[in-house]
Amino acid sequence: MEKNDQSIGQRLVQALKDPKHSASQESFAKALELTKAYAGSGAVTHYGAVARLFYDLFEMFETGRDPREK
Numbered sequence: 001m002e003k004n005d006q007s008i009g010q011r012l013v014q015a016l017k018d019p020k021h022s023a024s025q026e027s028f029a030k031a032l033e034l035t036k037a038y039a040g041s042g043a044v045t046h047y048g049a050v051a052r053l054f055y056d057l058f059e060m061f062e063t064g065r066d067p068r069e070k
């Protein structure tokens with residue numbers, strides 16, 4: 001499957017299963033760093049917000065689209 005044909009969830013799973021060979025490695029690393037900074041800031045009011053933020057950031061880096069457009 002080509003990158004454009006895969007869903008964001010599939011790309012994320014592939015990045016987790018095989019990070020060294022995933023085309024999404026850079027998106028994963030960027031999203032992880034920003035999410036870690038947010039989680040460590042003390043601004044988190046609900047634990048679910050951290051997971052959602054990570055997913056939205058990963059999607060943004062993969063597609064180039066603003067996740068708030070949904």
